[in-house]
Amino acid sequence: MHQEGPYWDFKREWYGDNKDGDMLIDIICMANNLVDRDAYIIIGIDEENDYSIQDVTQDKNRRNTQMLTDFIRGKKFAGDFRPVVTVEQIQLNEGVIDVIIIHNSTNTPYFLKEKYKGVFANNIYVRLQDSNTPSDKSADFHHIEYLWKKRFGMLLSPIEKVKLYLEHPEHWENSPSSEDKKYYKYAPEFTIDHTYEPNDGRDGYEYYLFAQTDPSPHWSEIRICYHQTVLAELGGVILDGGRYFTTTPDRQGISLTGYHKWDIPYRYMIKGNLNHLVHEFYYVDDGDEARHAHNEYEGCILIFNDEIEHQEFRIYVKDNWDRKEEFANEIWIPYMKELPGYNMNSFREEYKTMQILRRMLEEFRENKK
Template sequence: MNKIESLVALHQEGPYWDFKREWYGDNKDGDMLIDIICMANNLVDKDAYIIIGVDEENDYSVQDITQDTNRRNTQMLTDFIRSKKFAGDFRSVVTVEQVQLNEGVIDVIIVHNSTNTPYFLKEKYKGVFADNIYVRLQDSNTPSNKSADFHHIEYLWKKRFGMLLSPIEKVKLYLKYPENWEESPSSEDKKYYKYAPEFTINHTYEPNDGRDGYEYYLFTQNDSRPHWSEIRICYHQTVLAELGGVILDGGRYFTATPDRDGISLTESHHWDVPYRYMIKGKLNHLVHEFYYIDDGDEARHAHNEYEDCILIFDNEIEHQKFRIYVRNNWNRKEEFANDIWIPYMEELPGYNMDAFREEYKTMQILRRMLEEFRKSNTENKS
């Protein structure tokens, strides 16, 4: 985490980072809670860091915390936050990471940025008052017996309601609430956001446009015939995004197509391990979730079979770390290849069916590797 080293080297606290000489003791749980809330309500719209093991009163020297009896890991801190009664049950997401510096080990509480601001309690906990909204302003926190200034609170509410976002970021927020979209009277394939009808999404299907190619993930569907579509997201008359869409299982399910990438195992740029994927929070995954309606076994089956054929990452950081993991472990691929079921693929004129089977098998190996990767990361953090 070079970023943390850079912050320590600044020898000053700031609007999204704070230094602590040591971990909070049991008698300072209230202090820890208000620090986390202030960081979650920071006014610079960033992940925030409580850096533990830096003594600001001693020239910001590093104090190794490996023997600190009050240390907490991510799970312990998450349980602590979860046990507190927050307004609306919105709780900030926190993780703990250990950082090795030349002078010793420090811990970093990462308070992840979110649009669920402002965070505040609905019941008092120790010195943290109910209904008080605390913020991080420059290098200081709101005092526990006060609430932040009105214009800072207004900013946090605007952040929650997406009022500070660009049009493309707004539509990403709106897509998380498909129940707030209405069908357009002009087309059943077009929807508009009812609280901001200038935002629309529609998909088109032209059966005679010549797009009739196959992909490996089609063959897990009961009806494997290809039906490709175009998804268009607009703000007024401006096209914000165009995505590929696919009609699966003869029309029983519709979704966005996955991204395509690959991993090179040598210095060449050739993809030795191709794969298809989505990242949560990215536009095509939001659209994928937006169009899924669990209204019966057929749609559910088509949806599940599709997701079983691609990789879905929690974020871009996990994606990149997994790529490194695959490079380092691809020599073990046969360990993950046992008992992989290959769907029936009828021979099609002009297609190399073995290539489809190989791509499907590779994806199943990668899915199993992703399970192991996540399990090992969870064990290392516990």
């Protein structure tokens, strides 16, 4: 596009030691962007030379994620809320550029409580179109108001609000009518409940049940409501004879042949998604039995940090599945009592596959460091 924008900025080279203040205010402005998304400071772009690529590999001021994190950690931010930043290297035909990614967050507005090299305390800086707030000024009132509304969840849809509320189970109260129903005490129009009907005919087994001391299946329905509107319905499972309750994992698979057939089925959750938020919401570490059931359950599924990691891991598995036996050594398979009408070998195979995938995920993450 040959231009900067409301969530991206170009720099010809990395900030020198005498430019730390400029780097800090740029990061704060990007963290306080007004388009509610990740923002980017793209280093290695020469705006004055037709936006040409300037390779950064020999830049003596170059920094990585850890160095930037340490830099930000040392600054006095109000409320101790600090922007989260990472650095990604991108290889282009003309050379290497670096991108500082300032991750979107609801902790806005970010501002300092002590002055640092021309970045004033209590001034709130924002990114507006392709410009930053001047260091000696503060943003317009309505832009600051927007950032505070973002922090308090006032700009979110009901489903996004309930995701925010579920991160704080201590703020939910039991309904007077049933302990299985809870309401958010600061906005009681939001409720979550689960039902269990032992005679509804749902008595099928899943492989992860056999990791529990009591593998009997007890399935449930979880409903999240806003007033009388059902925002979401999730599957629930009562594990280990009632010692632990949680959501059922999502189901996916990988095809090695290109056909619409899952050669590698798996169960998973993604942190921040509703399913995982509810899974965390219902976990109460109130004793060894619940802790054991929780740990055994998580030991049977994949939990990804985000959707990007999920998709990258799928590619990794396809590229490395011919090595699967390397990951299969000494995998313990729980005892699975023969059940009439079930192919127990299928359960054992699915359990083994999940343990192989869990070991592959460990290697995948280690290689990403």
